[in-house]
Amino acid sequence: MKKVEAVVRPNKLEDIKDALTKQGVAGMTVTEVRGFGRQKGHSETYRGTEYTVDFLPKVKIEVVVSDDKAQSVLDTVIKTAQTGQIGDGKIFVADLDQIVRIRTGETGEEAV
Amino acid sequence: MKKVEAVVRPNKLEDIKDALTKQGVAGMTVTEVRGFGRQKGHSETYRGTEYTVDFLPKVKIEVVVSDDKAQSVLDTVIKTAQTGQIGDGKIFVADLDQIVRIRTGETGEEAV
Amino acid sequence: MKKVEAVVRPNKLEDIKDALTKQGVAGMTVTEVRGFGRQKGHSETYRGTEYTVDFLPKVKIEVVVSDDKAQSVLDTVIKTAQTGQIGDGKIFVADLDQIVRIRTGETGEEAV
Amino acid sequence: MNTKTRLVVGVCALGLFLAQGGTIWAQEDSVVEVAAETEEASAPITAEITAETVKFMVDNLWIMLAGALVFIMHLGFATLESGLTRPKNTVNILFKNVMIICIGLLTYALIGFHLMYPGEFNGYFASSAFDIFNNGITVAPEDAAQTANLTSAYADYTWYTDFFFQAMFAATCATIVSGAVAGRIQLRSFLIFATLFVTFCYPITGSWKWGGGWLDQRGFYDFAGSTLVHSVGGWAALVLAYLLGARLGKYNSDGTPNAIPGSNIPLVAIGVFLLWFGWFGFNGGSVLSADPALVSLVLVTTSIAAAAGGVAAGLTSWFFGKPDITMALNGILAGLVGITAGADQMSILDSFWIGLIAGVLVYMFVIIIDKKIDDPVGAVSVHLVCGIWGTLAVGIFGAMAGAEQLKHQLVGVVSIGAFTVIFTLVVGIILDKTIGLRVGASEEQAGLDRSEMGMEAYASDSVG
Amino acid sequence: MNTKTRLVVGVCALGLFLAQGGTIWAQEDSVVEVAAETEEASAPITAEITAETVKFMVDNLWIMLAGALVFIMHLGFATLESGLTRPKNTVNILFKNVMIICIGLLTYALIGFHLMYPGEFNGYFASSAFDIFNNGITVAPEDAAQTANLTSAYADYTWYTDFFFQAMFAATCATIVSGAVAGRIQLRSFLIFATLFVTFCYPITGSWKWGGGWLDQRGFYDFAGSTLVHSVGGWAALVLAYLLGARLGKYNSDGTPNAIPGSNIPLVAIGVFLLWFGWFGFNGGSVLSADPALVSLVLVTTSIAAAAGGVAAGLTSWFFGKPDITMALNGILAGLVGITAGADQMSILDSFWIGLIAGVLVYMFVIIIDKKIDDPVGAVSVHLVCGIWGTLAVGIFGAMAGAEQLKHQLVGVVSIGAFTVIFTLVVGIILDKTIGLRVGASEEQAGLDRSEMGMEAYASDSVG
Amino acid sequence: MNTKTRLVVGVCALGLFLAQGGTIWAQEDSVVEVAAETEEASAPITAEITAETVKFMVDNLWIMLAGALVFIMHLGFATLESGLTRPKNTVNILFKNVMIICIGLLTYALIGFHLMYPGEFNGYFASSAFDIFNNGITVAPEDAAQTANLTSAYADYTWYTDFFFQAMFAATCATIVSGAVAGRIQLRSFLIFATLFVTFCYPITGSWKWGGGWLDQRGFYDFAGSTLVHSVGGWAALVLAYLLGARLGKYNSDGTPNAIPGSNIPLVAIGVFLLWFGWFGFNGGSVLSADPALVSLVLVTTSIAAAAGGVAAGLTSWFFGKPDITMALNGILAGLVGITAGADQMSILDSFWIGLIAGVLVYMFVIIIDKKIDDPVGAVSVHLVCGIWGTLAVGIFGAMAGAEQLKHQLVGVVSIGAFTVIFTLVVGIILDKTIGLRVGASEEQAGLDRSEMGMEAYASDSVG
Numbered sequence A, B, C: 001m002k003k004v005e006a007v008v009r010p011n012k013l014e015d016i017k018d019a020l021t022k023q024g025v026a027g028m029t030v031t032e033v034r035g036f037g038r039q040k041g042h043s044e045t046y047r048g049t050e051y052t053v054d055f056l057p058k059v060k061i062e063v064v065v066s067d068d069k070a071q072s073v074l075d076t077v078i079k080t081a082q083t084g085q086i087g088d089g090k091i092f093v094a095d096l097d098q099i100v101r102i103r104t105g106e107t108g109e110e111a112v
Numbered sequence D, E, F: 001m002n003t004k005t006r007l008v009v010g011v012c013a014l015g016l017f018l019a020q021g022g023t024i025w026a027q028e029d030s031v032v033e034v035a036a037e038t039e040e041a042s043a044p045i046t047a048e049i050t051a052e053t054v055k056f057m058v059d060n061l062w063i064m065l066a067g068a069l070v071f072i073m074h075l076g077f078a079t080l081e082s083g084l085t086r087p088k089n090t091v092n093i094l095f096k097n098v099m100i101i102c103i104g105l106l107t108y109a110l111i112g113f114h115l116m117y118p119g120e121f122n123g124y125f126a127s128s129a130f131d132i133f134n135n136g137i138t139v140a141p142e143d144a145a146q147t148a149n150l151t152s153a154y155a156d157y158t159w160y161t162d163f164f165f166q167a168m169f170a171a172t173c174a175t176i177v178s179g180a181v182a183g184r185i186q187l188r189s190f191l192i193f194a195t196l197f198v199t200f201c202y203p204i205t206g207s208w209k210w211g212g213g214w215l216d217q218r219g220f221y222d223f224a225g226s227t228l229v230h231s232v233g234g235w236a237a238l239v240l241a242y243l244l245g246a247r248l249g250k251y252n253s254d255g256t257p258n259a260i261p262g263s264n265i266p267l268v269a270i271g272v273f274l275l276w277f278g279w280f281g282f283n284g285g286s287v288l289s290a291d292p293a294l295v296s297l298v299l300v301t302t303s304i305a306a307a308a309g310g311v312a313a314g315l316t317s318w319f320f321g322k323p324d325i326t327m328a329l330n331g332i333l334a335g336l337v338g339i340t341a342g343a344d345q346m347s348i349l350d351s352f353w354i355g356l357i358a359g360v361l362v363y364m365f366v367i368i369i370d371k372k373i374d375d376p377v378g379a380v381s382v383h384l385v386c387g388i389w390g391t392l393a394v395g396i397f398g399a400m401a402g403a404e405q406l407k408h409q410l411v412g413v414v415s416i417g418a419f420t421v422i423f424t425l426v427v428g429i430i431l432d433k434t435i436g437l438r439v440g441a442s443e444e445q446a447g448l449d450r451s452e453m454g455m456e457a458y459a460s461d462s463v464g
């Protein structure tokens, strides 16, 4: 099983969720995060003092899928989240050892 | 070392923490997340307009343990978090390369 | 590629970000979390009733870097986040299968 | 939409029909009515302006303003309670507070005011009190006698001002309850209870004293309602919290309580400041005139008691641990509740002691009550305990102090308490047996905002 | 800093220069001026205290207090609107509300008050109305005739009190608009629109009735502004929301609306309670004296209508799903807007029906309007729909009810509506074609707080 | 619990003992006392109602209401300050604000009022001023002479009203300080300082002018306290912020400041609106009667200055970057502070310029002061800088303008400033050397809410 972790623009969340659901993804977990990459923060003024907002709000979407589906999830996320502007985000894929559905105790592919 | 990541009902956090602590788990990290799985969101009405709340609030518990303890942690979480209703959550287990205790610089099993 | 995940004191975030940026790290993702380790919570009184604050606020910094840079990132985080007091935090390093820059679709080292 | 359209058309039609009926019916004596309302009532004033008519204007102005100040106490209760409970129940508790003032005003116009003030209940159901369709919500001055209700022949204020001030008062009583039962009561059960409470329970016990009833004749004294408003609300809070049981997770298996911290302390502070502000009208308006000496004395005793209560509870909590702002804020309310029964009878030093003791009492009782009864906002400790304390204090401190008076005060506390407890028990148990008092466990765990209201109090931008 | 220093020095120098000019110029008739302001104006009162002078004091006191209450409505609007919109636009909407009251007060002193009240507009640009540098912001009583403006020769209140009360009123009108256009309008465009609106549009239509203009002479009745304030604000809200288009993501490709939940429900509740509180001054002060019978009647009709509106909208939403607190709160406002036109003409039962129907109307129209027009806070449903309803209700319910009156009311609604719509369209389209009305898509998505204000409403401790 | 029980029993016993003592002692002249408080004091009014007695009622009513309005300013300060600081210090700053008003009321009753008003300090410690156990907190009218204090023989308001209004005023002065020292001062040190400040420092300098002291005799003018309240608070804020040093992380190693954004901008807006609202009482009540011409002039000058300040600071910040709502809000306060010294002496145009300049000044000084002194809420810029500006403005604008007056104003500013700075330095340094002024670095980093208060301002549902 793979864990696909995508850090994307908050306003893309709805679309990504819809696209993935359509494609049969059965679950996902979302966290509000802040980050920067190529898209650096910008400088703001608060009460006359300049400061840099280094971190911009992003949303991290975690989707666990079986190995064979990982690529198609990747493709869907890329297609849906891409605007071509910097700040579009990143996807990280990692391998999982094990996965359990708590309700039933099922493990592995069954549990996805 | 393994990282056990459990996404569970928020109100189970206390119990899980107590159970794991009793069993000697030395640390954990908790994040507020939202997610869906089998347990889909439900439709709500806001000012007369229907909308679906897709994501329900969950809590993600991350526990890093030595390889041999991973299974017992898994078992404890399953036992404590299970209600038998959908929405009980999921557990993901992944392998870690390295782990460091910042205070001392210890690494590996020492650092857990 | 490696994912370096550091759970540190919130007030160290600025320094760590500056140190890593100086060293050429191109991006990072930050999440507000709560946790405990050796540093246990403490007992508080709310309206006369004692209770334990088990979890203390921490910040989780995720940095994805190429394998060769992982150690230097680790060192920098340790150096910057260390105060010698318990509660300094922990670092977890894991292996990543894949990484994609959404804007361009680049993958692997290119995408870091 | 079809059902909706029909509903709306129906309501409008009904309204128009009744209005036309009302208008036609009003036609008959419209000369009197309109005149009474717009020209003639004010005529005596413009006709010849005497010192007496102007004094009437001043007195009336003050009582109207006092009513507006009491109104803002409802916002105080709303923010106080939503700040002290968890975010997952915030919308629910706000909805309760909003509905109580709305429903309270309407039923008080329909029944409560008539029941309480002309003291009709004392006359055991004299017909006119329940002739609600003529005397009820209308409250219009229909004949010469009632036109007089808009002049100083009625009191130092008009009949409308009287209603305005008293109706705002009445609704506070029910609002006290909502905090104690937060997080677990069914919305509909609460609203039914609160409606019955403000329609019947409060006016009946109220009429015993302020309606000129038997307690009044025996010598019981309660200036602005330590007992008639606060302990009445406090008893109902206690009984309902007891009937409901504690929130899930409040008590451990060994019976020790857990702390469930409030979600928004700035809202708590806003609530208490607004309550104190409103209390200037609550106590100051209870002078029922703008008498300079009395009203200003009352404002000072009220403030000194509040300050002493805040300092006492704040320092006591500090002494036993850390300075607890929720205790300090409860202490302010405790001082205010405590001084309410005798705010016009106390010297400044008396009011200091009354407030100080109230502040210590509230600290103690919040802890004691928390061991057995789950009262998230401390309503029982503030309103019941300090309501009783303040009522008894009239027999201990100030101008009326004395053993005899203390006995009268005790009789009042006990009789009104007994009636309220019985009323609440009966209504509460009936509700429990029929539609049920408490929400299901999973609804409670999810939070009432999700399960009963379908809305979150604090929505974020990004995650739906 | 250099530029900054220069700016500051410049402003100070300008101020000092003008002040010196003013002082010198004032020197000439300073005997009159200072006297008028400090000694002599109050002299008649201290000289011989009669019942008349004291009545003048009471009336004046009430109107001043009513002005202060209307002022606090601006806080009510600010919290209501920021609670009902998303957190990423909170600072923006607060800034708009803060600026409107400030700008509104200044331009009303400069132009609006003169345009509206002496009814100069009715005199078609009589010179003095636009002699703003002499009569304008100064508003000082410069000669004997104007000194009289500070006595009861002027009215039941002083000229200053008149300005204070009316200026607070005027600014509410523009604030109504800001909620409907939240989340997508350019700050500068909005501020220019609001300034023109409060400076010209509101005073002109206002003068038709309250300035003694043609609508007044025809028999149109609008006690405290269901039409003159609320529907005027509501029309502008509708037109601007239409010109702007919906927020991104509000409508799906098939045209169905999405819900965009409010970010902070306690702020919404605080807003509505404060608005109700302020409405005691809005309606009660519109009696323009402290007449006990009339003011107390108005406070009661106002409260009963608010309560009926809240109950109606709350229960209707519950009937069709879950109890919706934002609907209940909008219902309270609906009842308040509805009763405003005839608050002094209604019996209590009338005000109950007016509020009840307003509550149902607001529920219906929030849903209907949401299908086509994006109005995040329901400003159109509350202020326009219920403003019209309340104005017509004067012809249906209460002392003035009748077909003739209903016709007058209709004429008022239509003529004032037409003027406001045209004014808003013209100004809106010009702004759109020149500097633009709407922010760019990426600014909107990032949130106006980030893109226009450079500040977050809720900053956390740890993450920069 | 044992210790707790003992404590409570002890306090109650002490209270009862003193009360009994008091009651017994009161027995002797209880005829006088009770009568004075309840019957006779109001007797002259009910006995013969003349225009004079009614005027006394109106004046007294207004000053009581003004006191209530000043009270609500404490809520304004509390929300303003907690909105502008970080969430980890919110409970701490709320606690300080809550305690200050409580402690301030008590010590002002005990000492401050006597020290300041009968001008006892001017009489250099005449015995009666410090006979606090008889004249102190009691403030009861014990003999015929004091009964007169409840009639118009005393003033246009009663002795109690006088105390009520002045005590609310006094506490604002200390509250100003709390914002500037937020996030790093020890709670106990702050409370001790604030207590001494409101008990001694404010009344002493206050007596120089308002107690009829030497500054008053020299011709210094300060209508409602630009200097006596605001710059006194501002000086203390400056000195304490200087003694404490900046919050950790405020300045980089090269000395450049970092921005530490406020945590809750809606709370800031609520605070400023409530302060403006309260200022109607602060300035309007300082007329010390309900004189229609003067009070209404004051309300208008106050509002125009506030509006001009808000517009000036808002636009200035926009001109140099983005529109900064915290600057606009500080600008409103700047305008209010600026007009306070001469609110009854200015024409409307004068008040516009005073507010406008105050708004620009506050923008400039927030930035300048931030370079060296860490003042999280801008208290020094608002209260000290604009307090001085407003005081001097009396010599530049309006009815009293002139070089002579400007000199008097300067003398007042300097002498009162010097006393306050010395007082604050002495007390501050003593505290620093003994119990310490500042919390430890780790306490500060964790946040005062965690380290000193043991409570979080915003608790979430799920994570303990």
Ligand SMILES: Nc1ncnc2c1ncn2[C@@H]1O[C@H](COP(=O)(O)OP(=O)(O)O)[C@@H](O)[C@H]1O
Pocket (backbone or CB within 6 Å): A007, A008, A034, A035, A036, A037, A038, A039, A040, A056, A058, A086, A087, A088, A089, A090, C026, C027, C028, C029, C030, C062, C063, C064, C065, C101, C102, C103, C111, C112
């Ligand atoms: N190396 C990295 N490690 C961890 N998170 C990253 C990294 N690079 C980017 N991110 C996350 O992805 C988000 C979007 O980055 P973006 O600016 O679009 O990156 P780029 O354009 O460099 O691919 C960032 O805000 C951050 O949260």
Ligand SMILES: Nc1ncnc2c1ncn2[C@@H]1O[C@H](COP(=O)(O)OP(=O)(O)O)[C@@H](O)[C@H]1O
Pocket (backbone or CB within 6 Å): A026, A027, A028, A029, A030, A062, A063, A064, A065, A101, A102, A103, A111, A112, B007, B008, B034, B035, B036, B037, B038, B039, B040, B056, B058, B086, B087, B088, B089, B090
């Ligand atoms: N495939 C998945 N990938 C990531 N997170 C998941 C996945 N499935 C479930 N989750 C997380 O687990 C939570 C609980 O899921 P639940 O509805 O109990 O799952 P199921 O019944 O399908 O096992 C979800 O809210 C979500 O946060």
Ligand SMILES: Nc1ncnc2c1ncn2[C@@H]1O[C@H](COP(=O)(O)OP(=O)(O)O)[C@@H](O)[C@H]1O
Pocket (backbone or CB within 6 Å): B026, B027, B028, B029, B030, B062, B063, B064, B065, B101, B102, B103, B111, B112, C007, C008, C034, C035, C036, C037, C038, C039, C040, C056, C058, C086, C087, C088, C089, C090
């Ligand atoms: N075994 C663990 N698994 C997951 N997170 C951990 C673990 N140990 C520590 N942490 C995280 O690191 C934070 C800092 O821990 P700390 O008390 O400094 O640990 P220690 O001193 O034991 O290394 C904790 O608050 C927690 O969030």
